[in-house]
Amino acid sequence: MKIAYILGEFPCLTETFIEREIEAVERQGVEVIVFALRHGEGESALQQRKLAAGQLFYRPSFMPRRLPSLTVASAYWLRPLMLLDSWLAMQAAPYFARVMKEQGIGHVHAHFASLPGTVAWAMRRDAGIPYSLSMHARDIFVKDELLGEKLKGAEFVVTCTEFGRRYLCERYPELPPDKLATVYHGLPLxxxxxxxxxxxxxxxxxxxxxxxxxxxxxxxxxxxxxxxxxxxxxxxxxxxxxxxxxxxxxxxxxxxxxxxxxxxxxxxxxxxxxxxxxxxxxxxxxxxxxxxxxxxxxxxxxxxxxxxxxxxxxxxxxxxxxxxxxxxxxxxxxx
Structure with a gap:
């Protein structure tokens, strides 16, 4: 089985828990291909291993530009910075989707429902690639006019706390309760x-x-x-x-x-x-x-x-x- 992880930044000093998760998923026999919207500072062992194996793809610096979808434009028209960030992130969707098709990837998991989630949502809309979300803190609690669409389009949603799961269930009561699950971050003790x-x-x-x-x-x-x-x-x-x-x-x-x-x-x-x-x-x-x-x-x-x-x-x-x-x-x- 082969899946993709979409990350906002890789590697990231404050998100080593994602690297641990990827390594744990791989130990279950799943091949994980990493797609990142930007380079992080420094290096990590996982990043170097993924680069050497051809399992890491970054958003290209220069890509054909396309106008934001009506859904995105209408969601963020009162928040120009959010609209710009989302538009720039979504430029990666066609490239990522093409690579995923070439790699035979059948599922996408986005860490953070913010920009990574927006890219995953766009790829499902444009290329039919199913996705799921891991949500953490800011992407749960800070207003995002497009979040309801991203949650609705996801196959399932994981939160790392029960508080976060309950918050989303109360805020979006139309979501089936079994679509959201709590999975705490683990540690190699x-x-x-x-x-x-x-x-x-x-x-x-x-x-x-x-x-x-x-x-x-x-x-x-x-x-x-x-x-x-x-x-x-x-x-x-x-x-x-x-x-x-x-x-x-x-x-x-x-x-x-x-x-x-x-x-x-x-x-x-x-x-x-x-x-x-x-x-x-x-x-x-x-x-x-x-x-x-x-x-x-x-x-x-x-x-x-x-x-x-x-x-x-x-x-x-x-x-x-x-x-x-x-x-x-x-x-x-x-x-």
């Missing part, structure tokens, strides 16, 4: 063994995620100021990169926390695991962003618990599906 206990004389508070509003890192930084004012000794490391870096750097400076709080930047996955191994506590201060975006179940939180790192997190969306307050971690109200 043998790879998450702690080498030893962290240093007691220098506690390390670790957080990780993209530097965006929904991650709530502003709250963590302000909490660090309270700890400093109480005379607590600690170091706080925030791993990740994103659009909020400038604002967070300014906040750290305003609160005079330069010696205590470090914005580490993006790191390869194995380096994040090393940071977890050295951490005293892991913090996930998630919030609901102004546009409705929120975390589903952050994979790095799974990794922290797998390594037995004491964890504190907001009780936002699906996080209580993982952490039992007072038993497997601590939950606090957002903000």
């Amino acid at each position: 043998a790879q998450y063994r702690r080498a030893g206990l962290p240093r007691a004389d220098e506690p390390i508070i670790l957080a990780a995620g993209r530097l965006i509003e929904k991650k709530g890192f502003e709250l963590l930084i302000r909490a660090c100021a309270l700890l400093r004012d109480q005379g607590r000794k600690f170091r706080c490391q925030i791993v990740g990169e994103g659009e909020e870096r400038g604002r967070l750097e300014a906040l750290i400076a305003d609160l005079r926390l330069q010696e205590a709080v470090e914005l580490v930047g993006a790191l390869p996955h194995d380096e994040v695991v090393k940071r977890l191994d050295a951490a005293t506590v892991f913090v996930m201060p998630s919030v609901i962003a102004s546009d409705g975006d929120r975390d589903g179940l952050p994979n790095v939180l799974l990794e922290a618990l797998a390594m037995e790192v004491p964890s504190v997190a907001s009780n936002v969306s699906a996080i209580p599906e993982l952490i039992r307050d007072g038993e497997t971690g601590l939950l606090v109200p957002p903000r």
Whole structure:
């Protein structure tokens, strides 16, 4: 059996769970061909293996342009940036469909219902290739005028949390309930063994995620100021990169926390695991962003618990599906 995975970016430092999924599917005897809308930064072992095997295709830089369909244009006409992004992504659909036909691919699975889902939907409409969707967080909670069409056209839809599945069922009651299923992200637990206990004389508070509003890192930084004012000794490391870096750097400076709080930047996955191994506590201060975006179940939180790192997190969306307050971690109200 041969199937295709459509990804927005490959490889992607914050989406290593997709690589683990592809490898798990392949262990079941299924051949997976990867199609990506853009190159990610860096390399991964899976990417190199797929390139060598001729099982990885990127959207070409130059392609014939076609006008957006009436459905897409009418869905996004009040959101020009979304219309432009969708139109650019859909230029890949004819090329991807042709390659899939040549490869004998009979099914497409798109990770994220946003642009990858739009491409899969367009290929079904234009080339009759059936597709399914994996949905995670932003693609569930942030308004997308075309999402109903993409859900209706999919063979099935997978969410990585029960909270996300229920949210979609309530928002789209016309969908058959058995069309949506919850499949949690798994971990190869043998790879998450702690080498030893962290240093007691220098506690390390670790957080990780993209530097965006929904991650709530502003709250963590302000909490660090309270700890400093109480005379607590600690170091706080925030791993990740994103659009909020400038604002967070300014906040750290305003609160005079330069010696205590470090914005580490993006790191390869194995380096994040090393940071977890050295951490005293892991913090996930998630919030609901102004546009409705929120975390589903952050994979790095799974990794922290797998390594037995004491964890504190907001009780936002699906996080209580993982952490039992007072038993497997601590939950606090957002903000």
